[in-house]
Amino acid sequence: MFKVGVIGCGNMGEAIVRGLTKSKNVKSTDIIVSDVDPDKVELMVEKYNVAGTSSNRRVVENSGIIFLAVKPKDFIKTVKPIKEAFTEDKIIISVMAGIKIQRINEEIKGIIVRVMPNTPALIGEGALGVSFEKIDPLKKEQILDLLKSLGTVVEVEEELMDTVTGLSGSGPAYVFMFIEGLIQGGIKGGLSYKQASELAVQTVLGAAKLIKETGEHPSVLRDKVSSPAGTTIYAVHKLEEKGLKDAVISAVEEATKRSRELSE
Structure with a gap:
């Protein structure tokens, strides 16, 4: 009997497996994975020393906790042939965007948990929104402890999961684009790619940690670094002029809207 099963070996399935094994909370030998692509299964077995199979049924029948990490459009064709294998004692953790618990x-059947992780879960630094149906408090704590292996976990009402998808689920892509812009700006100013990349990545990492550790509002920290008539306030004015903040808000709204469409 395996402790955890993962159906789907795509980017998110791999992020879950790597995050769990790296955290040491789950032994690699306690994990079994499956996918329609045998090459993906083989790769996961080689990289993480987990068990692999082409049978989703075997994963469900032999695991206490099952992550459903398939694309939303593949949900029905994945579970319909094996639906009788899902019994009421199974804990099903869905990472499918837009597919509601109901x-x-x-x-x-099973105890359904809906989770929206993001790809930094690969290194245990994910941001995960989670919603529960009615669940035993002990089982809930067990699941939360497991998910914390992947990063920061925030419990939300299910009606807000589409917003979580738009913010943190898709959010890494927005941050990658911002970092890319910083790097390109540095290169334009004469830095090498390596120099610009190291400075840009650490700038974003350090700024995020500063917000987390101080608990101060981002605007307060921004004002602290904006000296009168200095370089930063000129740059901030240009970002406002170009609509950076509005563009990010719109991006979150569009991703949220698409998540809602997927659930309909």
């Missing part, structure tokens, strides 16, 4: 319960 919809999952219409197809399979």
Whole structure:
């Protein structure tokens, strides 16, 4: 019997497996994975020393906790052939964007948990929104402890999961684009790619840690670094002029809207 099963070996499935094994909370030998692509399964087995199979049924029947890490459009064709394998004692953790707990319960039995992680879970630095149906408090703590292996976990009402998807689920892509812009700006000013990249990445990492550790509002920290008539206030004015903040808000709104569409 495996402790954790993962159906789907794409980017998020791998992020879950790598995050769990790296945290030491789950032994690699306690994890079994499956995917329609045998090459992906083989790669996961080689990289993380987990068990692999082409049978989703085997994963469900032999795991206490099952991560459903398939694309939302593949949900029905994944679970329908094996729906009788999902019993009421199974804990099903869905990472499918837009698929509501009620919809999952219409197809399979089990204790359904809905999670929206993001790819930094690969290194245990993910941001995860989680929603529960009615659940035993001890089982809930067990699941939260498991998910904390992947990063920071924030419990939200399910109706807000689409917003979580738009903010943190898709959010790394927005940050990558911002970092890319910083690097390109540095290169334009004469730095090498290596120099600009090291400075840009650490700038974003350090700024994020400063917000987390001080608890101060981002605008307060921004004002602290904006000296009168200095370089930063000129740059901030240009970012406002170009609509950086509005663009980010719009990006979150668009991703949220798309998540809602996927659930319909």
